Amino acid sequence: MTSTPDSAVLPGSGVDVDALARAVDARMGETIAALKDLVAIPGIAWAAFDPAELARSAGAVAALLRSLGLDDVQILSAGGAAPAGPAVVARRAAAAGKPTVLLYAHHDVQPPGDRQLWATEPFAATEAGGRLYGRGAADDKAGIMVHAGALRALLDTLGADFGVGLTFFIEGEEEAGSPTFRAFLEQHRELLRADVIVVADSANWKVGVPALTTSLRGLVDATIELRVLEHAVHSGVFGGPVLDAPTLLARLIATFHDDAGAVAVEGLVARDTDAVAYPEDDFRRDASVLDSAVLAGAGSISDRLWNKPALSVIGMDVPPVALASNTLVPSARAKISLRLAPGQDPAAAMDALARHVRQHVPFGAQVDFVPGEQGSAFAADTAAPAAQAALWALGEAWRTEPVKAGMGGSIPFIADLTEVYPQAQILITGVEDPDSRAHSANESLHLGDFRNAVLAEALLLARLNAPGNP
Structure with a gap:
């Protein structure tokens, strides 16, 4: 980086870094208080949860944006699509010659899960050890407050001289898979049109070290159902000549990886770049890997995480141990999730996965392969001005x-x-760190990095606002 000179104005940028830092710090107590208020609302966009809370969450976000002086604030959804979580859209028109920036985050959150695993109340934001604990504190209500805090600092510092157009797009169903996202974009295409899009829903490298997310893996998932018997039979009377469905499903699943743990599905894109060093000790600590566990795959840790496929079994339907009986189970199901390297076509990956399953069906069992979601990978142009x-x-x-x-x-x-x-x-930023535990119990936000994220976005927008800058 280029250090800031004593004048506090970076040469050629037209941005007063120190003034913006003071403005962010002056409002930080207010910003954290507003974040706590948002965390207190259990807005969950899943069918099993009260939609009134999701509507209350959207209303709170709309009120927050109005408090910033934004008059054009709407709560919208994709017309005719159900279910559709309410999104909040607020706009500030660009001055002549200034770009428009779309600021994305989402106000819906994951369910809290097992309350016994939480050290604090999930929906009562609690400060401890320089972190803020609570569901959504990091993912992604902090993203909302990064956008809000940055605008507050810019208005406090630049006032009428801040001419960049802003469109806040705060989605309400991201944790449910954004089922109506594309329909929403198509319906509100002109409303959301922008020159730069900032998606505040990612993570930094570690506490104290920021990151710009430059690539994302794509995703396909599918459900496999394997059948070997028309109905359950006594395991003592019939066991031996026929293997039960869970055993055969396990044998099929075992073909997904080679002996080193690398994905063994033919036809998938994989790359070795060694672009960023990620020490194994750091990865083990960040991922809570047991000391005895051997890491899977080959190549650098960063490439295994970002540039190669990863296949996981994320759910199985077999009898639970508490209900087990001495019978041969006739059928079993598994849901599998395949992460894709940048450059991989999702449809081709789904075909490769289905082909692999068909070619590795064990012992003549019947297998149904049901395709699920498909999502493309992303690779940013880091040389672009934004x-x-x-x-x-x-x-x-x-x-x-x-x-x-x-x-x-x-x-x-x-x-x-x-x-x-x-x-x-498109810029992908975020506030999480390796210990944020998004989606898990004890989700938390590092408050020092949160402050820096607010300042960074204010600096970015100020730079886009300065004459002659991108």
Whole structure:
């Protein structure tokens, strides 16, 4: 990064870094308080949960955005699509010659899960050890407050001189898989059109080190159902000549990886780049890998996470141990999730997975392969002006060099954004760190990194606002 000179204005940027930092800090107590208020609302976009809470969450976000002086605030959904979680869209028109930036986050959250695993109440944001604990504290209500806090700092610092157009797009069903996202984009295409899109729903490298997410793996999933008997039979009377369905399903699943643990499905894209060093000890600690466990695959840790496929069994339907009886189980199901390297066509990956299953059916069992979701990978152009501005802003906010990092996860709607708005520059940022535990018990946000994320976005928008800058 380039250090900020004593004048506090970076040469050539037109951005007063120190003034924005003071503005962010002056409002940080207010920003954290607003985040706590949002965390207190259990807005979950799953059919099993009360939709009134999701509507209350959208209403709270709309009120927050109005408090920033935004008059054009709407709660919208994809017309005719059900279920459709309510999204909040708020707009601030661009001044002549200034770009428009779309600021994305989502207000819905994951279910809390087993309350006994939480050290605090999931929907009562609690500060401890420099972190804020609660469901949605990191994923992704902090993203909402990064956008809000950045705008507050810019208005406090630049006032009427801040002319960048802003469109807040706060989705309400991301944790349910964004089922109506594409329909929403198509219906509100012009409302959401922008030159730059900032998706605040990713992670930093580690506490104290920021990252710009430069790639995402794609995703396909499928359900496999294996049958070997017309009905259950006594395991003592008939066991031996026929293997039960769970055993055969396990044998089929075992063919998905080679002896080293690499994905063995033919026809999938994989790359070795060694772009970023991720020490094994750091990975083991971040992922809570047991000391005795041997890591799977080959190549660098970062490539195994970002540039190679990964296949997981994420669910199985077999009799639970508590209900087990001495019978041969006639059928069993598994749901499998396949992460895809950048450059992989999802449809081709689904075909390869289905072909592999058909070719490895054990002992003549009957197998149904039911395709599920498909999502494309993403690779950013880090040489683009907005990406360069974002990397500069991250470095200034954290006072350390940012990492251009891939992400092993998938954000399928990024592909929708790139298809609907092919000319827009997409930036993927975030507030999480390896210990944020999003989707798990004891989800939390590092408050120091949260402050830096607010400042970084304010710096990015100020740079986009400055004359002669991208």
